[in-house]
Amino acid sequence: MIEGILVEGLIYSILALGVFVSFRVLDFPDLTVEGSFPAGAAAGAMVASALNLSPNHFAKALAVPAGMLAGFFAGGVAGFATAAVYHRLKVPALLAGIVTMTGFYSINLRILGGKPNLPLIVNNPMLNLARTFTGGLLPPDLSLLVACALVVLLIFGVLVLFFHTEIGIAMGALGDNENAVIQAGIQPGNLRTWGIMLANALPGLSGAMAAAYQGFADVNLGQGVVAAGLATVMLGELVVRSQFISVQLLRVILGSIIFRALMYAARSWGYIAGITPNDLRLLTALLIIASVAVSRYGRKRR
Amino acid sequence: MIRVNDIVVSFGIGGGQEHTVLKKLSLVVERGQTVSIIGSNGAGKSTLLNAVAGTVPVRAGKIFLDNADVTAMPEWQRALYVGRVRQDPLAGTAGDMTVLDNLALAARKGPRRFRLATPPKFAREMEGKVAQLGMGLEQRLKENVSRLSGGQRQALTLLMAVLSRPSVLLLDEHTAALDPANAEMVGGLTRKFIAEFELTALIVTHDMKRALEQANRVVMMHEGEIIADLLGAEKEKMDVAGLVRLFKRARGAEYAEDRDLLS
Ligand SMILES: Nc1ncnc2c1ncn2[C@@H]1O[C@H](COP(=O)(O)OP(=O)(O)O)[C@@H](O)[C@H]1O
Ligand SMILES: [Mg+2]
Numbered sequence: 328m329i330e331g332i333l334v335e336g337l338i339y340s341i342l343a344l345g346v347f348v349s350f351r352v353l354d355f356p357d358l359t360v361e362g363s364f365p366a367g368a369a370a371g372a373m374v375a376s377a378l379n380l381s382p383n384h385f386a387k388a389l390a391v392p393a394g395m396l397a398g399f400f401a402g403g404v405a406g407f408a409t410a411a412v413y414h415r416l417k418v419p420a421l422l423a424g425i426v427t428m429t430g431f432y433s434i435n436l437r438i439l440g441g442k443p444n445l446p447l448i449v450n451n452p453m454l455n456l457a458r459t460f461t462g463g464l465l466p467p468d469l470s471l472l473v474a475c476a477l478v479v480l481l482i483f484g485v486l487v488l489f490f491h492t493e494i495g496i497a498m499g500a501l502g503d504n505e506n507a508v509i510q511a512g513i514q515p516g517n518l519r520t521w522g523i524m525l526a527n528a529l530p531g532l533s534g535a536m537a538a539a540y541q542g543f544a545d546v547n548l549g550q551g552v553v554a555a556g557l558a559t560v561m562l563g564e565l566v567v568r569s570q571f572i573s574v575q576l577l578r579v580i581l582g583s584i585i586f587r588a589l590m591y592a593a594r595s596w597g598y599i600a601g602i603t604p605n606d607l608r609l610l611t612a613l614l615i616i617a618s619v620a621v622s623r624y625g626r627k628r629r
Numbered sequence: 630m631i632r633v634n635d636i637v638v639s640f641g642i643g644g645g646q647e648h649t650v651l652k653k654l655s656l657v658v659e660r661g662q663t664v665s666i667i668g669s670n671g672a673g674k675s676t677l678l679n680a681v682a683g684t685v686p687v688r689a690g691k692i693f694l695d696n697a698d699v700t701a702m703p704e705w706q707r708a709l710y711v712g713r714v715r716q717d718p719l720a721g722t723a724g725d726m727t728v729l730d731n732l733a734l735a736a737r738k739g740p741r742r743f744r745l746a747t748p749p750k751f752a753r754e755m756e757g758k759v760a761q762l763g764m765g766l767e768q769r770l771k772e773n774v775s776r777l778s779g780g781q782r783q784a785l786t787l788l789m790a791v792l793s794r795p796s797v798l799l800l801d802e803h804t805a806a807l808d809p810a811n812a813e814m815v816g817g818l819t820r821k822f823i824a825e826f827e828l829t830a831l832i833v834t835h836d837m838k839r840a841l842e843q844a845n846r847v848v849m850m851h852e853g854e855i856i857a858d859l860l861g862a863e864k865e866k867m868d869v870a871g872l873v874r875l876f877k878r879a880r881g882a883e884y885a886e887d888r889d890l891l892s
Contacts, residue, residue, distance in 0.1 A: 493741035496730050503723035507731070510721065510790075512708040512738030570725070570773050 330468040332591050336584030337475040338536045339555070341482060343563075343583045344576065345402075345529035346556030351575070352490075353522045354502035358424030358553055362431030363405035363527035364534040365549040367398030369438040371535025372445045372544030379447065395478075395535045401438075402531015403524040405431055410520035428549070435546050444545040447538065471540075478536070482529070483576055490572040498522050499572070530556075551608055558611050559586045561618035589614070630829060631658040631681060631797055636690030638673075638680050650676045652853045653690065658846075660796075663823055663830045665840035667872065668850035669880075674833045677850070678799045681831070683707040695796045709738045712790035712828075714783070714803040721786035724775035728766060728785060729755060731774055735789035762788060762818060780811030784818055791822045798823065798830040805835065819843065837869045847872070851879045 349357035375394030378386045413423035439445045489495045501508045508515050538544040563582025638651040650673045658664050666674050679685040683704035691700045694710040722731050732755045733746040760767040762784045804812035823830050834840050849857035856879045
């Protein structure tokens, strides 16, 4: 149980990190994630399944990592589409995201070969990879957890480094005050495009991992992920206050684990309060409202 | 050097409410010259600075900075030549980033690289620069800019505007939103930085006394036109009372015209 929550929390924290980049760093309310997350799942499943069928052991071993890379790029492409619509047509961010998200539903179906879902052939390929990785020294659940933790740690480290580089600082300033970025002689549109691509590449990667974890990709995997990501980001902000980007990124991961734990609790023991799995979306919405309300109240009190 | 040739700036084009603010305005500012721009509200002073910086497009005419024709350049590209401070202390800085990060953003103009933005060497260098502001901000480099007072934030914005040694400095009533003590302090820093960095500057102000003190040339605008341009001996002889008289004469001419039309 606890391993399940942690693994899910870690996998979906990568999605939430993308939501953090768009909503918080870039101040760009991006709904593309509803398309880029399943795009990552679809591309990841397709690549992983193809490599899984390969007789070459090396290719087989690389099936899931290659799928994750494919998911990362698929998400980035979705982000690029949104950025292009936003900058070329000068439409609001929300509309640009809706356009991409809608278009990607069909694109994702095409990636999945016209079917609404695609199994990854081998049962739980993620687990198989994780076990090869830890050399069978750890029990299966634990080795999966270790593998996910390593991936998240790597992404966290790279993001912390990135946001301390010149480009990262400029990206942070862009969401804060675009004029300050323009005064620095930086083309704001290009910078925002890279940012939006990153904000969707991460969910793409997350989608590929989720598909590998559950053993199949589904075209409807994206439904509600923006809200889930936002709830995660806000939960983290509620728990830890900080102006430091490293802590802000870390609390997203923490928020993701808390969010998954809450969802797990609602699924397992919600029946006591009459909560069914159908109510989980409502719960997510209430969680967002509660987070906003509490942080408003807290800010006033300070 | 700034060369503005017969620029025309209009607002509301195509909307039926067309309003031409700058009517074939020309102005040449030599390298190292500091020019005060004064004039009534709505005279077009901010619009002139916006046109030079590329914030508003010109309908006709040309703008040169350091002999480069920048008329068609977008604002971010022109920023390579231009440092700017506006009236609003929030306008030039990113509030949710640290003082040091803001300085890193402003220290160099142009595209960024994957390189550590604020290495220790840079932080030490900035400590010295920020100490020149005399506000103790060198102790607060790691604090978010939103925690600074309006005066501190405007002083920081001024430092950010000159840090990369731009060829042109544009200041638009940059002390107007500050209390008198802070206005005096930022005004003093402005003179100091212009001298130290040998900047070419356009300074819009409604404070006639400061306009005369801070610059070696005073330009008076009215309804989108330059109605007086005082330089050299003429400027040295001028005092606040003289400026007010000049101003009244311009307004008076307009009243006289109105009377002619009515009679
Ligand atoms: N963005 C804008 N859109 C429409 N009209 C504007 C805009 N900016 C300035 N104006 C108009 O241009 C005129 C000159 O304004 P401005 O340059 O701000 O004057 P000043 O700075 O000398 O007080 C005013 O009539 C103002 O209403
Ligand atoms: Mg003005």
